[in-house]
Amino acid sequence: MRPVNKGQKPVEYKHYRDAEPYLEQRLGTYCSFCEMDISNAPEVEHKEAKSRGGQELEWDNLLLSCKYCNTRKGIYVKKGDKEKYIWPDKDDTFHAYLYDEDLPRLNEEYLKTKDINEREKAENLFNLLKLDNYPVTPKDRDKRFAKRNEARNYAISGREGLKSIKGVDERRVYLELMINLAKSSGFFSVWMEVFKDDDEIKNMLISIYPETRTEYVSN
Numbered sequence: 001m002r003p004v005n006k007g008q009k010p011v012e013y014k015h016y017r018d019a020e021p022y023l024e025q026r027l028g029t030y031c032s033f034c035e036m037d038i039s040n041a042p043e044v045e046h047k048e049a050k051s052r053g054g055q056e057l058e059w060d061n062l063l064l065s066c067k068y069c070n071t072r073k074g075i076y077v078k079k080g081d082k083e084k085y086i087w088p089d090k091d092d093t094f095h096a097y098l099y100d101e102d103l104p105r106l107n108e109e110y111l112k113t114k115d116i117n118e119r120e121k122a123e124n125l126f127n128l129l130k131l132d133n134y135p136v137t138p139k140d141r142d143k144r145f146a147k148r149n150e151a152r153n154y155a156i157s158g159r160e161g162l163k164s165i166k167g168v169d170e171r172r173v174y175l176e177l178m179i180n181l182a183k184s185s186g187f188f189s190v191w192m193e194v195f196k197d198d199d200e201i202k203n204m205l206i207s208i209y210p211e212t213r214t215e216y217v218s219n
Helices: 016-027 067-073 116-129 144-163 168-185 188-194 199-208
Strands: 043-046 062-065
Touching (some): 016 043, 188 199
16 A cells, blocks of 8 residues: 655645545545555545544545545544554555555565554554455446456566566666556555566656655655
8 A cells, every 4th residue: 555645634625535646646546545556536544433433624634536446435433543553655555465466465574573552553543444355246336346457467467577678778668668557556555566576667756656655665
């Protein structure tokens, strides 16, 4: 899960939905949780549900979300419960989860180095969002799995294709196309996993996803 620097509240707004363009400008049109590209239907999500006492207009309480993560999260987090979870604009969510298989999972090796509360917070958010959901019936229209694995296939194809390119100019063009594909498909952590051994590509990925917390994702 990409850790982000949301910065300070940019302007005063009268409705929480008015914060959407500023969140997009800061963070890009990606779900703050599953990382899917949501340029068509971004939703302003409240960490602590506004219907359960969460601050409706507080910048610190807002993130961008896809409809799937927003629906899964629902109104479970009430006022005062924010500290029971890790959040991408506050914590090192990049190392808390792994994306080396078809479904994301907790990074147990990393979390063992943290105190028990940190692991519980990471697990709480993971379960709340059902990040490992795999649709098994037509009624489950959650597209996160399909879109994540589509991005993963793009990344793997890009990595393998890059190996066969020798010319400097050809490689430059190929890299530009591949990075643009990464930008449009989303799923930063999936791309970073596929290119975990390539510092050049990782640095390019970090640069195209706005306000990524480099202190957490850089070597």
